[in-house]
Amino acid sequence: MSAPPPLHLRLGDLQLRILQVLWARTEASVAQVHGDLLPTRPLAYTTVATMLRKMEDRRLVQHREQGRAFLYSALVQASDVGSSLGHRMVEQVFEGSLTDAVSHLLRTRDVRREELDALEKLIREAKRRTR
Amino acid sequence: MSAPPPLHLRLGDLQLRILQVLWARTEASVAQVHGDLLPTRPLAYTTVATMLRKMEDRRLVQHREQGRAFLYSALVQASDVGSSLGHRMVEQVFEGSLTDAVSHLLRTRDVRREELDALEKLIREAKRRTR
DNA sequence: CGCTCATGACGACCGAGGTAATACTATTGT
DNA sequence: ACAATAGTATTACCTCGGTCGTCATGAGCG
Structure with missing residues (x-):
């Protein structure tokens, strides 16, 4: 098995939004992610594509090919992000x-x-x- | 009165550590912050000083002078950071x-x-x- | 066949967090 | 008086999140 989702999850806002889409859809093309994000964040298509690629470098997501298109899926789960945020909140903000x-x-x-x-x-x- | 503590608190790890010290001490010199951080994060004195200045630009902390030294205090409270983190956690990770x-x-x-x-x-x- | 559209790959640039070396300055101990 | 010290100010650099423009390519269509 490959690297268990990194413990030091440091996610930016866009990355989190993208993960939300992937969690909801299980698998999604760039176009779908872009479309889902449009109402709240009108970004260029390439912005989403670039971010997805960067996230793949970070092992936050993975993709498989379907025809010409890529289908992305999340490698980190909501619970992972929750743990990270929760730990930060409890330990570092509320003194344990x-x-x-x-x-x-x-x-x-x-x-x-x-x-x-x-x-x-x-x-x-x-x-x-x-x- | 000046800007009420910003709503979009995006704090890095070091910044949070520094705030922890300030919350605990109410007011602290650069040397004190540096000293408190040393065991867990052995950073150069100037790193802490620089960060504190940057944080002051962002209105996260403020300082007053005492002799030659600066005494810093936090402008954002733990509860502010807690709200920010909590909101993110509940809304964006656990779907509300x-x-x-x-x-x-x-x-x-x-x-x-x-x-x-x-x-x-x-x-x-x-x-x-x-x- | 040749054009257009969809899609991925690259490269660029900005701002911010983080880290630190260097420079400047005032206080103070001998 | 002067050197060491303790502080701050300045400058620089790297990484990463975020945002795009441009380029290459392949698939489908008139």
């Missing part, structure tokens, strides 16, 4: 306190009731697992 | 689901029992507030 981090999350966004219920259930399950 | 984000946090790090208790209490309080 998960509680503080979550507390801040709860305070700064308004959360619907069902979310809170789901979270509560989550905690309880985690507790059961630790017991 | 706070539950998924927290779930991932719980799964990828091992949490002590007291943390879980604290979290549970937190959720309950949030619920009470929404009621």
Whole structure:
């Protein structure tokens, strides 16, 4: 097996947007990625293509050929990026306190009731697992 | 009053480390920041000084003079960085689901029992507030 | 056959993070 | 008085994210 997705994920904004498209579509051509991004980010086609190539160098995505076109797919998963961001958030911003981090999350966004219920259930399950 | 801390906080690793020191010390000279960073990041004194100046241009920190030396303090707070990171994490990685984000946090790090208790209490309080 | 379109490959350029050597300057210990 | 020291200012350089323009090529169509 090849390099497990790098631990030091440092993603720019465009890269993250592109990954979002690939996560949603599983596989996508440059044209599709470009199209999906257009509404929010009107970029030149070549910009997307170039970025995809650079991301492939970084082993963030891979491609296979289909006719003339390339079909790209993500090599890093959302959970990888989540771990990276989460670690940064908890360790470097909230001094290792998960509680503080979550507390801040709860305070700064308004959360619907069902979310809170789901979270509560989550905690309880985690507790059961630790017991 | 000047620019309220920018909304699009894009901090590099060193910048975050420096902010950590400033958050902990409230105010610090270049030498102090450099000293605190040494164990984990052996950088030249001037590297830290330069970075601090660049960060001041970006309005991330400010300084006042004390004798010949500068005393720097943070203009962005941990909560600002936390919001930025949290938003990115929830919206761009976990498709807007706070539950998924927290779930991932719980799964990828091992949490002590007291943390879980604290979290549970937190959720309950949030619920009470929404009621 | 020859033109146009779709698509990938390259090369260029800017801004920012990161790193540091060098230069300048004021304070201060002997 | 003067050299060492402790600070800041300046300048430079490299990497990378981001953004494109241009170029080459191949496929399909009139």
